[in-house]
Amino acid sequence: MEKTYLTHILFVVFCLDMVMRVCCQDYPSAEVTAVYIVTLKHAPAYNYYDELRKRNSVSKHGSSPVLSRLDNPGNVSRSDAQYCYILRMHDSLLRKVLSGEKYLKLYSYHYLINGFAVLITPQQANKLSLRREVANVVLDFSVRTATTHTPQFLGLPQGAWVQEGGYNSAGEGIVIGFIDTGIDPTHPSFADDLAANAYPVPQHFSGICEVTRDFPSGSCNRKLIGARHFAASAITRGIFNASQDYASPFDGDGHGTHTASIASGNHGIPVIVAGHHFGNASGMAPRSQ
Ligand SMILES: *[C@@H]1O[C@H](CO)[C@@H](O)[C@H](O)[C@H]1NC(C)=O
Numbered sequence: 001m002e003k004t005y006l007t008h009i010l011f012v013v014f015c016l017d018m019v020m021r022v023c024c025q026d027y028p029s030a031e032v033t034a035v036y037i038v039t040l041k042h043a044p045a046y047n048y049y050d051e052l053r054k055r056n057s058v059s060k061h062g063s064s065p066v067l068s069r070l071d072n073p074g075n076v077s078r079s080d081a082q083y084c085y086i087l088r089m090h091d092s093l094l095r096k097v098l099s100g101e102k103y104l105k106l107y108s109y110h111y112l113i114n115g116f117a118v119l120i121t122p123q124q125a126n127k128l129s130l131r132r133e134v135a136n137v138v139l140d141f142s143v144r145t146a147t148t149h150t151p152q153f154l155g156l157p158q159g160a161w162v163q164e165g166g167y168n169s170a171g172e173g174i175v176i177g178f179i180d181t182g183i184d185p186t187h188p189s190f191a192d193d194l195a196a197n198a199y200p201v202p203q204h205f206s207g208i209c210e211v212t213r214d215f216p217s218g219s220c221n222r223k224l225i226g227a228r229h230f231a232a233s234a235i236t237r238g239i240f241n242a243s244q245d246y247a248s249p250f251d252g253d254g255h256g257t258h259t260a261s262i263a264s265g266n267h268g269i270p271v272i273v274a275g276h277h278f279g280n281a282s283g284m285a286p287r288s289q
């Protein structure tokens with residue numbers, strides 16, 4: 001169970017990483033306008049499906065066949081209808097409150113929250129916040145993709161790590177495989193030279209560690225226990241560029257090293273870029289291999 005929980009966390013971390021890369025761009029905006037996230041009091045679509053589920057489970061026998069058909073979030077026509085209903089709610093509120101004024105709605109959120117993102121002035125934001133149907137209005141803000149804060153953000157030091165016996169055993173016995181741009185074996189996140197508590201020799205691991213000119217013998221250790229590269233297709237198709245790619249497990253890009261360290265990197269590794277100290281990094285399952 002605990003291992004499943006950690007796996008889920010890892011998955012969430014990857015998703016967060018992706019979401020942040022996609023979403024956290026600055027919108028071009030005029031001087032006096034800004035993007036606000038407006039949340040409404042009316043329940044989102046998820047709540048609607050939950051209600052239906054509850055109503056359905058109360059009437060055991062002879063439960064209405066119509067209800068059981070509706071009680072299916074996967075029902076496209078139903079979720080479309082619910083989406084359109086909430087969308088109309090947003091547009092009509094904006095039309096009513098900002099009648100004749102300029103505004104630009106960027107997104108409507110309907111499933112987990114009922115709200116929208118809109119480019120408006122602070123005065124318009126104030127008008128919206130005074131409405132009875134509005135729960136809150138907050139200024140949108142940019143988020144840095146600084147992974148040094150992720151364990152705290154996910155509550156791992158007081159949560160999953162404690163259940164696993166602390167960060168120095170969280171992930172013990174788990175081998176994580178990455179398919180990515182490669183890995184830098186000299187990165188301290190993958191060092192196995194822990195003074196106490198040496199990494200165990202994995203019992204059932206049968207993967208191999210390739211040796212190439214860029215990935216010499218000794219690149220693997222008890223933390224980074226295997227690595228292979230698969231460039232034959234790119235080479236055959238003539239799209240392999242030897243001045244930026246390596247025909248080896250070595251990471252010519254940095255992305256693979258980054259994602260592997262998020263999931264599995266050692267705990268307490270100082271992150272210093274151009275003299276700036278960004279804090280200490282840790283994998284989410286620092287004891288995994
Ligand atoms: C979805 O809901 C509609 C009623 O709105 C119903 O006619 C249809 O059979 C449902 N489809 C599924 C796959 O449950």
Ligand SMILES: *[C@@H]1O[C@H](CO)[C@@H](O)[C@H](O)[C@H]1NC(C)=O
Pocket residue numbers: 241242243244
């Ligand atoms: C290979 O990569 C280098 C460095 O990024 C680039 O300057 C060069 O144009 C690339 N060659 C080809 C054939 O794409």
Ligand SMILES: *[C@@H]1O[C@H](CO)[C@@H](O)[C@H](O)[C@H]1NC(C)=O
Pocket residue numbers: 268269270279280
């Ligand atoms: C970061 O780790 C170093 C040891 O590598 C330690 O001295 C320092 O206190 C740590 N900093 C934080 C903010 O945890």
